[in-house]
Structure formats: structure tokens, C-alpha cells
Amino acid sequence: xxxxxxxxNDFAPYKSSSAQQITTAPPPPQLKVSKAFxxxxxxxxxxxxxAKTSAMILAIIYSTSFWYLIxxxxxxxxxxxxxxxxxxEWIILILLIPGVICLFVGLFTKNQYLLIPYTFHAIFFAIxxxxxxxxxxxxxxxxxxxxxxxxxxxMGLESFNVSNGVIxxxxxxxxxxxxxxxxxxxxxxxRCYGYFRDLKxxxxxxxxxxEP
Numbered sequence: 613x614x615x616x617x618x619x620x621n622d623f624a625p626y627k628s629s630s631a632q633q634i635t636t637a638p639p640p641p642q643l644k645v646s647k648a649f650x651x652x653x654x655x656x657x658x659x660x661x662x663a664k665t666s667a668m669i670l671a672i673i674y675s676t677s678f679w680y681l682i683x684x685x686x687x688x689x690x691x692x693x694x695x696x697x698x699x700x701e702w703i704i705l706i707l708l709i710p711g712v713i714c715l716f717v718g719l720f721t722k723n724q725y726l727l728i729p730y731t732f733h734a735i736f737f738a739i740x741x742x743x744x745x746x747x748x749x750x751x752x753x754x755x756x757x758x759x760x761x762x763x764x765x766x767m768g769l770e771s772f773n774v775s776n777g778v779i780x781x782x783x784x785x786x787x788x789x790x791x792x793x794x795x796x797x798x799x800x801x802x803r804c805y806g807y808f809r810d811l812k813x814x815x816x817x818x819x820x821x822x823e824p
Contacts, residue, residue: 647816647818648816648818648819648820649810649811649814649816649818649819649820650819650820650821651819651820651821651822651823651824652820652821652822655803655806656803656804656806656807657803658799658800658803662807662824663800663803663804663806663807664719664804664807664808664824665824666800666803666804667715667719667727667800667801667804668719670715670797670800670801671712671715671716671719671730674708674712675712675716677708678709678712681705681706681708681709684702684705685702685705685706688702697744700740701740701744704733704736704737704740707733708733708737710729711729711730711732711733712730714726714727714729714730715727715729715730715801718808719804722808722811722812723808724804724805724806724808724809724812727801727804727805727808728805730801731797731798731801731802734794734797734798734801735794735798737794738790738791738794741786741790742787742790742791745783745786745787745790746787748763748779748783749780749783749784751763752776752779752780752783753776753780764779
């Protein structure tokens with residue numbers, strides 16, 4: 613009898629200690645937290661202003677010059693003495709009008725691609741004026757007195773007793789001013805471009821901070 617019980621116990625399935633432990637339920641799946649879009653992120657700031665606000669200020673400042681451009685161009689057309697450089701200057705200045713209009717439309721519609729025309733205009737404007745000022749520097753450095761007098765007349769300085777050195781120094785400062793201001797304008801537009809691009813590509817529903 614005892615041997616039969618022992619034989620049955622030998623053939624009984626073996627239960628491991630791990631099988632005897634109480635199995636715990638897996639943890640519930642965690643919900644994925646969607647990323648939020650921060651309107652007032654530091655990468656969208658230009659100094660203490662938002663990039664969109666800075667670009668709007670820039671557009672308003674340039675739009676105030678439209679009346680001067682139109683009146684000045686009418687006076688230029690009626691002028692008898694015109695050079696190719698004068699034509700190029702006025703063409704670049706007049707092209708500022710559609711550039712600023714595109715800038716306004718891009719700011720109101722949040723279309724980053726409409727900010728590009730103004731950027732190209734600012735670059736061409738800076739290149740043209742730097743080249744023109746360099747030509748004047750060369751004239752006041754090496755040219756004959758008659759050419760210098762003609763350059764002073766075109767600059768409106770014929771009635772002032774200003775030395776050539778002072779004019780050259782002012783021209784160099786003007787080049788620095790043009791380059792620095794153009795770099796600031798492009799930086800503002802670039803940050804505004806990035807803001808509109810990120811806002812358009814954002815697929816979430818959570819926003820932080822007031823929209824400018």
C-alpha cells in the first residue's frame with residue numbers, strides 16, 4: 613500500500629515555487645502626453661519683443677516711407693540729369709513697396725513664405741548701397757578735383773566746407789550702419805519665419821502663452 617502511494621507520488625507533476633507564486637497584473641498603459649507649443653518661447657524673441665511683433669514694427673516703419681518714395685520718384689522722373697546708378701537706386705527703392713506689402717500679408721496670414729521677398733530686398737538694398745558708397749570713397753581718395761566737386765554736388769555737399777577725410781570717414785560709418793541694420797532686419801524676419809513654420813507644422817492641440 614505504501615509502495616503504491618509512493619509510486620503515484622513519483623509520477624505526479626512537479627510544481628515549481630515560481631508557479632506557486634501569485635501572478636500580478638501588468639501596469640495599466642500610460643497615456644502619452646502631447647507636446648505643447650509655446651508661443652512665447654525664447655527662440656521666437658527678438659530682444660524683449662516677440663519676432664512677429666518686431667516684424668510688424670519693421671513693416672509699419674517702412675510703410676511710412678511710401679509717400680516719400682512716390683513723391684521722390686515723380687521728382688526724379690522730371691529731373692533732366694539721370695544716371696544709370698540713379699535709375700538703379702530708384703528701382704530698388706520702389707521695389708520696397710511690394711516687399712513691405714508681402715511682409716504685411718505674411719504677418720496677417722501667418723505665411724512664412726511671404727516674408728522672403730522683403731528679405732531679398734533688404735539684401736539687394738544693402739549690396740547696392742555698399743557698392744555705391746565704396747565708389748564714392750574711391751572718388752574722394754584718388755579722383756581729380758573736378759570729379760570730387762561733381763560727387764559733392766550729387767551728395768548735396770557742394771556748399772559745405774567739408775574735407776575729403778571727413779566724407780570718407782562718414783562713408784565708412786554709413787557702410788557699417790547699413791550692414792548692421794540689414795543683419796538685424798534679416799535676423800528679425802528669420803525668427804518670425806521660424807515661428808510661423810513651427811506653428812504651421814505643430815500637430816498638437818496644446819498651446820502655452822498668449823499668441824502675439
